[in-house]
Amino acid sequence: MPNRSHNRSNNDMRPVHIEPGYLKNANGSALISMGDTQVLCAATIEDNVPRWLRGQGSGWITAEYGMLPQSTNTRGNREAVRGKQSGRTQEIQRLIGRSLRNAIDMTSLGERTIIIDCDVLQADGGTRTASITGAWVALAIALESLFPKENSPLHSQVAAISVGLSSNQIFLDLDYREDSSADVDFNLVMLSNGHLVEVQGTAESKPFEIEQMNNMIALASKGISDLFKIQRESIIGWQNGK
Numbered sequence: 001m002p003n004r005s006h007n008r009s010n011n012d013m014r015p016v017h018i019e020p021g022y023l024k025n026a027n028g029s030a031l032i033s034m035g036d037t038q039v040l041c042a043a044t045i046e047d048n049v050p051r052w053l054r055g056q057g058s059g060w061i062t063a064e065y066g067m068l069p070q071s072t073n074t075r076g077n078r079e080a081v082r083g084k085q086s087g088r089t090q091e092i093q094r095l096i097g098r099s100l101r102n103a104i105d106m107t108s109l110g111e112r113t114i115i116i117d118c119d120v121l122q123a124d125g126g127t128r129t130a131s132i133t134g135a136w137v138a139l140a141i142a143l144e145s146l147f148p149k150e151n152s153p154l155h156s157q158v159a160a161i162s163v164g165l166s167s168n169q170i171f172l173d174l175d176y177r178e179d180s181s182a183d184v185d186f187n188l189v190m191l192s193n194g195h196l197v198e199v200q201g202t203a204e205s206k207p208f209e210i211e212q213m214n215n216m217i218a219l220a221s222k223g224i225s226d227l228f229k230i231q232r233e234s235i236i237g238w239q240n241g242k
Helices: 087-101 127-144 176-181 210-241
Strands: 016-020 028-034 037-046 060-067 113-122 158-166 169-172 184-191 196-203
Touching: 016 127, 016 210, 028 127, 037 127, 060 087, 060 127, 087 113, 087 127, 087 158, 087 196, 113 127, 127 158, 127 184, 127 210, 158 176, 158 210, 169 210, 184 210, 196 210
Parallel strands: 060 113
Antiparallel strands: 016 028, 028 037, 037 113, 158 169, 158 184, 184 196
16 A cells, blocks of 8 residues: 555554534534544433333443535435435444443443434544544543543543555555555454454455454554543543633
């Protein structure tokens, strides 16, 4: 993959920027940019839980994900117009919700539901990983309005990034061009305690070796550590600006 976007080396992420508190009316929000991919994340707190959780003293986190019609270079119809969500949208929604639920103590949350909305404003690869990373910031801001820091149910950060293999070289944080031509692509979701939430890996054109997989996971872990730092800095900046 010669001539990577933003003049990056194989081990570099695209420029990452998180603008916390982007929306006035949301309990928590963040606009995340990873290169040319931009996702607006918002968290809404509701004082109820799904019927199957009522009376159990536990909360819930769920997510909705969508791409704006002109988020890519060809306009796509809104899924609401088509009357149903695609399998890809449903998969990504479940992934976002599952990732965030692993970062929070649901019992400490109480019988509340937090709805995470992730709207892709511009897509150039990595929309699901950007959604998870930005959604954690929106979630953290929303919880500050409910809990003192020492009693927060949020016990960990969670972030995600992509990594790929092309011509036996490993590349971090794939943009769309790189993702569409990679021999192997992975999405990794990790907690700040080092535990993995999800590893999605696929050989697109040829199988890969266990050693290559381990090297991809190691590089992705390094990228996620950098994302944790960016998340923390964005939260501190928001707190100082309140």
